[in-house]
Amino acid sequence: DIQMTQSPSSLSASVGDRVTITCRASQSISSHLNWYQQKPGRAPQVLIYSASSLQSGVPSRFSGSGSGTDFILTISSLQPEDFATYYCQQSYSIPYTFGQGTNLEIK
Amino acid sequence: QVQLVQSGSELKKPGASVRVSCKASGYTFTNYAMTWVRQAPGQGLEWMGWINTNTGNPTYAQGFTGRFVFSLDTSVSTAHLQISSLKAEDTAVYYCARVVATTLFHWFDPWGQGTLVTVSS
Numbered sequence: 329d330i331q332m333t334q335s336p337s338s339l340s341a342s343v344g345d346r347v348t349i350t351c352r353a354s355q356s357i358s359s360h361l362n363w364y365q366q367k368p369g370r371a372p373q374v375l376i377y378s379a380s381s382l383q384s385g386v387p388s389r390f391s392g393s394g395s396g397t398d399f400i401l402t403i404s405s406l407q408p409e410d411f412a413t414y415y416c417q418q419s420y421s422i423p424y425t426f427g428q429g430t431n432l433e434i435k
Numbered sequence: 436q437v438q439l440v441q442s443g444s445e446l447k448k449p450g451a452s453v454r455v456s457c458k459a460s461g462y463t464f465t466n467y468a469m470t471w472v473r474q475a476p477g478q479g480l481e482w483m484g485w486i487n488t489n490t491g492n493p494t495y496a497q498g499f500t501g502r503f504v505f506s507l508d509t510s511v512s513t514a515h516l517q518i519s520s521l522k523a524e525d526t527a528v529y530y531c532a533r534v535v536a537t538t539l540f541h542w543f544d545p546w547g548q549g550t551l552v553t554v555s556s
Binding site for chain 2: 329359360362364366370371372373374377378383415417419422423424425426427428429
């Protein structure tokens with residue numbers, strides 16, 4: 329199975345900050361990497377698919393980059409509604425594993 | 436709009452069975468696979484597997500074979516997850532999600548609202 333490791337596991341930031349979350353795969357997954365946002369008590373929602381494609385309706389302050397084993401989710405200017413948990417997920421091979429999550433909190 | 440609506444919370448005793456339903460609307464049900472994801476309390480997301488809604492063929496992740504069964508009722512655009520011989524460690528929120536696929540890539544969108552299954556004596 330492909331292991332997905334996110335860093336950091338938790339992060340404190342302020343409104344307006346630029347934030348980056350890293351996701352590393354245990355083997356190359358090309359660009360088969362998706363990012364999801366989950367707010368407390370809610371279902372996850374896709375933000376980015378195929379490493380860098382912005383899902384329709386998602387604000388442009390979210391962006392994704394990377395290929396192979398190393399990927400980054402960037403939020404250019406944090407908004408109050410962005411405080412949530414973020415998960416990466418590989419869709420290169422079954423089982424489609426998720427990272428452990430990054431909890432983004434208000435500083 | 437595309438929507439997945441799941442059945443309500445369940446409280447079950449150890450050893451019992453439970454069926455979680457996921458009703459799709461706003462798209463052609465058999466054009467997209469359906470996946471299931473588990474989230475134990477306070478934990479991350481765990482992919483359980485998926486089902487081809489055209490053929491009914493399921494694929495299960497390791498750890499979700501035997502007691503877990505994916506099924507379909509295409510006449511009402513609904514996917515089901517059945518868990519038998521429930522254990523306390525099955526307590527979790529179970530999500531269904533539509534699998535969006537291009538030639539090369541796929542992702543999960545949208546997700547159902549989740550169904551909390553609590554196993555307790």
